[in-house]
Amino acid sequence: MTERLPGFATLAIHAGAQPDPTTGARNTPIYQTTSFVFNDADHAASLFGLQAFGNIYTRIGNPTTAVLEERVAALEGGTAALAVASGHAAQVTALQQLLRPGDEFIAARKLYGGSINQFTHAFKSFGWNVVWADPDDISTFESAVTPRTKAIFIESIANPSGSVTDIEAISAVARKAGVPLIVDNTLASPYLIRPIDHGADIVLHSMTKFLGGHGNSIGGIIVDAGTFDWSRDNKYPVLSEPRPEYHGIKLQETFGNFAFAIACRVLGLRDLGAAISPFNSFLILTGIETLPLRMQKHCENAKAVAEWLSAHPAVASVNYAGLAGNRYNNLARKYAPKGAGALFTFTLKGGYDAGVNLVSNLRLFSHLANIGDTRSLVIHPASTTHSQLDDAQKIQAGAGPDLVRLSIGLEDKEDIIADLDQALRQ
Amino acid sequence: MNHDTYDDNYIRGILNGVKTIAMVGASPVNVRPSYFAFKYLAQRGYDMIPVNPGQVGKSLVGKPFVASLRDIGRPIDMVDIFRNSSVALSLVEEALTLDPLPKVIWMQLGVRNDEAAAKAEAAGLKVVMNRCPKIEYGRLSSEISWMGVNSRTLSSKRAPIPTQGMRLSLNRVSFGGGDTSAADRAAQGKKDPT
Structure with missing residues (x-):
């Protein structure tokens, strides 16, 4: 028997949150701490080796932020999420797991101006080459695909034009090319559009906008749809090959359909360091309830x-x-x-x-x-x-x-x- | 039954019901996934038995290795297959010679053998494939949400404080089950790559 499925508004209030085990606090507490004590040396080693679930250091994860992550993952219909310091941090953290110097990604021309800058200048200096395509002409996405293409990036509703992107048509191009479709869903929010339902493999947000909704906190998030097979060929070695710093574990083999979110956390956030403050996570969580x-x-x-x-x-x-x-x-x-x-x-x-x-x-x-x-x-x-x-x-x-x-x-x-x-x- | 996705109640029923788990292919190397899945399940109160013919004489977190399922010598509830998909059939055939029969065949994340599954199901066993019991336990008990994973469960009850050797609540209300369109798409993508 399948259990009843809660609706969107119920998830917006409850997903990820549970009364605090220690105090019984009903609202999610702000865990304003840099670090978390280990039970013993063995527990510490298990956490550092990715063998156990738990908190280490707020750059990598925080209990307040974890509630926010699970809530957005639930609202978007993904398997997991990773909150970061800003929408821009979400973009660089997500793409870092997919691209190596000399690789390409295709992006819709109609994007937030800050993203166009980030892709054109900063990413170019990393050797990640953006190839622009026109979201009003799907054939430009098809013709932009090369053997070096590693991802396709679009906005569900484009900023500033407000134009709506044909996500399913571009998803078909991504599937044929064997690359993930990344959808920035900032303007729509999952209330208006759930890109995963239309073929997105990764969803990004600037939570600064409608998710937070009150103009008080900068934040970004990466949602893993759990739909992409990272091990099908050798295109994504970060996910399919052994990680030397984690005793040779393979992320997709170990974490299955939320391996991309884990890669963003234990490699991207660990090394790029764009962590969100627990206080911002709290404010954005409060915003999401409405x-x-x-x-x-x-x-x-x-x-x-x-x-x-x-x-x-x-x-x-x-x-x-x-x-x-x-x-x-x-x-x-x-x-x-x-x-x-x-x-x-x-x-x-x-x-x-x-x-x-x-x-x-x-x-x-x-x-x-x-x-x-x-x-x-x-x-x-x-x-x-x-x-x-x-x-x-x-x-x-x-x-x-x-x-x-x-x-x-x-x-x-x-x-x-x-x-x-x-x-x-x- | 459909083995692309599982209803949460099915997984929850298995994890709440079994007590004794034989893990075939358990490794004594403390950085292998089988080692830390074994250790996690032992810490959550399951009676774990490591099965690996190359390690007899050694033990894994205090539990002595046995060479094969037949060597266990007492009833087991579940066989957790931490081996390649290709050997799953012969392991299921071995499991079906046990008396009493185990109740569940569980194949680890990345392991799937439909012929083996059909054989086990024909004998009345429950089968789970391409899942990790550690991940599923962590998800259904909400513990895994410490890593931002969507547990697909809700609860307004105070969360238990996890300590070694305790069983977490696996009785949170699920939403979404295993049957999301994304899960179907993931399964489809693996079967017929385009």
């Missing part, structure tokens, strides 16, 4: 604001996949039927100057470089998040000079619209 409620309201508000802007005479175009007639509306209906998210862009008939004026005149919206806050946020990507890209890259990334990005918050939608209205009148 994720379903918040995402519903974010989507409801965003749709109302996008519809209002569409009818405004000063507005040239509104790019929100949740609007009927939008280029991505069919993909949004398929992948994100509960709503197309809180983020979208629009352009003003007055061009660049009108965009700058709007940002200056808003009173409720905050002008800053974040998204996924309770507060409504605005930014002009061309002069900020995407300013380090050249003009062609800006347009390819969906961040042209005349474009304004909004992250719609949880305020009353009438107040959000009133603020845009007064700013557009000036």
